[in-house]
Amino acid sequence: MNVLLVSTFEGGFQPTTIATAATSLMKEGFNVSVLDTYVDGIIEDKFQGNDLIAISVPLFDAVHAGIEIAKLAAKVNPEAHITFFGQHATINATRLAGKYSDSCICGEWEYPLTLLTKHLNGDIQEDLPGVLSGEQAMKGNSIHPYMSRDHLDVPSRHILPPLHxxxxxxxxxxxxxxxxxxxxxxxxxxxxxxxxxxxxxxxxxxxxxxxxxxxxxxxxxxxxxxxxxxxxxxxxxxxxxxxxxxxxxxxxxxxxxxxxxxxxxxxxxxxxxxxxxxxxxxxxxxxxxxxxxxxxxxxxxxxxxxxxxxxxxxxxxxxxxxxxxxxxxxxxxxxxxxxxxxxxxxxxxxxxxxxxxxxxxxxxxxxxxxxxxxxxxxxxxxxxxxxxxxxxxxxxxxxxxxxxxxxxxxxxxxxxxxxxxxxx
Ligand code: SF4
Structure with a gap:
């Protein structure tokens, strides 16, 4: 499974949200690449060849930019599963999933995102805690945000643009x-x-x-x-x-x-x-x-x-x-x-x-x-x-x-x- 993690804006800082997501995914053996449009702009080629495109929306300022990324990603790579994660994904899950993405992560994202990837890979079939599917959202259903204290790990900063x-x-x-x-x-x-x-x-x-x-x-x-x-x-x-x-x-x-x-x-x-x-x-x-x-x-x-x-x-x-x-x-x-x-x-x-x-x-x-x-x-x-x-x-x-x-x-x-x- 190839996973692209996208950040648009994290207050002008190196995006930690995608670095922590990357660690969890890489530990399970998935291929992870990243795109921070704040630094690198929109690189359409990056959307190709990925099975999952996960867009981070930690701030309100990232929501609209994230939606534009989701639309473009769906156009460039219609086969990819698109999801959102981060604080404003939790708040807007029912407004995002189904309309702009195939699913949305609610709450802490690292573990649900990894479960979703495994699920898309056919490794697991059961319910996915913290993942609101597009179908659920379209039926007007919501889910409880996933909250856990033991899923955190060291962020994978080496795959991000440099600090300068x-x-x-x-x-x-x-x-x-x-x-x-x-x-x-x-x-x-x-x-x-x-x-x-x-x-x-x-x-x-x-x-x-x-x-x-x-x-x-x-x-x-x-x-x-x-x-x-x-x-x-x-x-x-x-x-x-x-x-x-x-x-x-x-x-x-x-x-x-x-x-x-x-x-x-x-x-x-x-x-x-x-x-x-x-x-x-x-x-x-x-x-x-x-x-x-x-x-x-x-x-x-x-x-x-x-x-x-x-x-x-x-x-x-x-x-x-x-x-x-x-x-x-x-x-x-x-x-x-x-x-x-x-x-x-x-x-x-x-x-x-x-x-x-x-x-x-x-x-x-x-x-x-x-x-x-x-x-x-x-x-x-x-x-x-x-x-x-x-x-x-x-x-x-x-x-x-x-x-x-x-x-x-x-x-x-x-x-x-x-x-x-x-x-x-
Ligand atoms: S709820 Fe917490 S984070 Fe939010 S403004 Fe109040 S003190 Fe700050």
Whole structure:
């Protein structure tokens, strides 16, 4: 069996999702090749000669591009079985399978994808956990996402484009030098349930830890690939309180010059002050945190479970221990008023965030993807919504806010990521 794994966009990082899928498939003896269109563009020849074409859609931004790939792959190679996998495949399985693909993987993908390949090879006949078939989807059926803690393995990075093909402007800006950036994760999912978040939509509060040995071997491979700075792309690095610090201690021993960043919540910054001070010594240079918007109404509306006072304290603490903050916002959302925009500017000035904020953050807009838990909220249902296949456009109750948004909006630029975090 020949399997092609395709990635279109993984936040501008080397696509770990296809690297972990590749390991599982190769261990079973299947021939695996990869195409990352973010780096290599669309190479039609790659679709030929494959029995299975599996397209990764970890982010909302990858869904439409993934569909275009699926259509082209079906045209070039009509015999191939086409499937989707990744976080937004889980969220959109019933919208993708049957219409754009022969099946869709729900939940963790490595094991179901390998089972599907075996099935297509005639090795197994039984039901395939985590695989929604096109027939099931067309009948209106859905399945439970596959969740398991023991299926993870070291990503096969050697089959991916090299790390230097994934430059990260904001990281270079924050670190003040050109870096070769790699990424890995120490866990998937998130314990929290912020209402707009696609991690919540896909994992429903569950967390799957990646074991220490796997992470350390992956980092070793990344360092051999030239990595000078590592981004932990976990939804929240403190999903397990001690997992991150234990790993960082070991990594620092082996790679004393390596630097790091990760994403975590304001409340975790405040709960883990001592640990963060130690992490600074171990090479952590900056932390991304979704501050959302400095307004109680917005924080409550998305169930962020934090306050403006906590945010201010977290900013001050990171400054005290000299870890930079990379703040992210949902700048345009239905709950802010024009006055709040003025308050926002004051907040940025008062907290001296001007030099830190990635300018793209000033034009982030709440995404209402289908499957978003926010859609159950009355304040969202009462908006003027326009339905699309995978999302809703919303209008602000005050048209001046939308005018301001469209005035500020810069044209999309390749590799620029207009989201609050890497997992959304
Ligand atoms: S926004 Fe962050 S903390 Fe909240 S559920 Fe999503 S990943 Fe977890």
């Amino acid at each position: 093909k994934y430059p990260q402007k904001q990281i270079n800006r924050l670190l003040g030098s050109e870096q070769i950036v790699g990424s890995t994760e120490i866990a998937r999912g998130c314990h929290h349930k912020c209402l707009y978040c696609s991690v919540f939509a896909a994992y429903d509060g569950k967390v799957i830890l990646v074991n220490e040995e796997i992470v350390i071997q992956d980092v070793k491979n990344l360092v051999e690939g030239g990595m000078t700075h590592l981004t932990f792309v976990d939804a929240d690095f403190f999903n397990a309180k001690y997992h991150g610090i234990k790993i960082l201690r070991k990594l620092h021993q082996q790679f004393p010059n390596l630097t790091y960043d990760f994403t975590t919540r304001v409340d975790h910054i405040l709960e883990n002050k001592e640990t963060l001070a130690e992490m600074k010594q171990l090479g952590v240079k900056f932390i991304t945190s979704a501050l959302e918007f400095p307004s109680k109404e917005v924080l409550d509306a998305v169930a962020k479970d934090t306050s403006i006072e906590d945010i201010t304290e977290a900013i001050a603490y990171l400054r005290e221990i000299d870890i930079k903050l990379n703040p992210t916002f949902i700048m345009f959302n239905p709950w802010t008023s024009l006055d709040d925009i003025v308050t926002f500017r004051t907040f940025v000035e008062d907290n001296a965030l001007g030099d830190l904020v990635d300018p793209i953050q000033y034009e982030t807009r709440l995404y209402l993807y289908k499957g978003s838990p926010l859609l159950h909220k009355e304040s969202i249902q009462s908006l003027d919504l326009t339905e699309y296949e995978f999302h809703y456009d919303w209008k602000h109750p005050d048209p001046k806010l939308d005018e301001l948004y469209y005035e500020m909006l810069t044209p999309p630029e390749e590799g620029i990521f207009k989201r609050c975090c890497l997992k959304c």
